[in-house]
Amino acid sequence: MTPLADTHCHLADPKLRPDAGAIIERGRAAGVRAFVSVGAIGSIETDAATVAIAERYPDVYAVVGVHPHDAATADSHRFDRLRDLARSARVVAIGESGLDFHYLHAPREVQEASLRRHLELAAELDRPIVIHCREAEARLVEIVREAGMPPRAGVIHCFTGDAVAAREFLALGFYISFSGILTFKNAGALREAALAAPDDRVLVETDAPYLAPEPYRGRVNEPAYVARTLEVLARLRGSDPETLGACVLENASRLFGLAPV
Ligand SMILES: [Zn+2]
Numbered sequence: 001m002t003p004l005a006d007t008h009c010h011l012a013d014p015k016l017r018p019d020a021g022a023i024i025e026r027g028r029a030a031g032v033r034a035f036v037s038v039g040a041i042g043s044i045e046t047d048a049a050t051v052a053i054a055e056r057y058p059d060v061y062a063v064v065g066v067h068p069h070d071a072a073t074a075d076s077h078r079f080d081r082l083r084d085l086a087r088s089a090r091v092v093a094i095g096e097s098g099l100d101f102h103y104l105h106a107p108r109e110v111q112e113a114s115l116r117r118h119l120e121l122a123a124e125l126d127r128p129i130v131i132h133c134r135e136a137e138a139r140l141v142e143i144v145r146e147a148g149m150p151p152r153a154g155v156i157h158c159f160t161g162d163a164v165a166a167r168e169f170l171a172l173g174f175y176i177s178f179s180g181i182l183t184f185k186n187a188g189a190l191r192e193a194a195l196a197a198p199d200d201r202v203l204v205e206t207d208a209p210y211l212a213p214e215p216y217r218g219r220v221n222e223p224a225y226v227a228r229t230l231e232v233l234a235r236l237r238g239s240d241p242e243t244l245g246a247c248v249l250e251n252a253s254r255l256f257g258l259a260p261v
């Protein structure tokens with residue numbers, strides 16, 4: 001069976017949490033050997049629930065932080081609580097933080113301040129950083145250059161930029177993670193960018209419950225569907241799913257410091 005890793009999903013989301021056990025089982029049955037589950041959306045309770053799920057399943061890992069949409073809540077109180085949660089060895093990264101200039105649910109300067117704090121926290125806690133970036137590639141590169149890349153590097157999750165942006169992120173040391181968007185019909189520029197990342201820097205993810213890949217588009221997404229995105233990525237890169245899957249699993253293990261699988 002093709003080895004898989006879902007390097008970005010939200011198992012504590014209200015759409016997934018009630019069935020987390022069954023969803024993890026279906027993922028395992030599809031070949032998923034590592035689930036990287038991100039809190040960050042909404043309040044600190046999402047982060048706490050994410051860590052609790054990761055503590056229950058040996059192949060589920062947690063990421064804690066404040067989503068750019070919620071950047072206005074990224075105050076020192078929340079950061080104290082994130083530090084507490086990150087004492088758990090199950091917390092393998094900080095995030096998702098970043099910039100979303102598409103939705104602009106928080107003003108730019110608020111998102112930028114939160115991003116800087118997350119970069120500092122990742123360095124302080126010696127964890128990689130998980131970045132969300134939507135229509136803000138150039139500004140993100142600028143801020144990371146100024147603030148410095150955390151020593152354990154990081155990932156641009158659900159990458160939606162072009163090949164030029166991909167190369168800039170790669171030069172900073174980021175991994176690039178592709179989501180189900182890669183399978184959508186109008187994703188031409190993204191498919192070009194998928195060729196820009198070398199084998200040892202590519203990841204795949206579902207971003208479940210969002211962004212189900214074709215042919216599941218419109219449904220609630222779940223980690224088992226990562227197989228579909230991997231297949232499309234492998235075809236684009238002239239590889240086969242088995243080889244690329246093993247490579248992605250190895251990359252995820254290296255970046256997040258996962259236990260051997
Ligand atoms: Zn995101």
Ligand SMILES: [Zn+2]
Nearest residue numbers: 008038096207
């Ligand atoms: Zn996400």
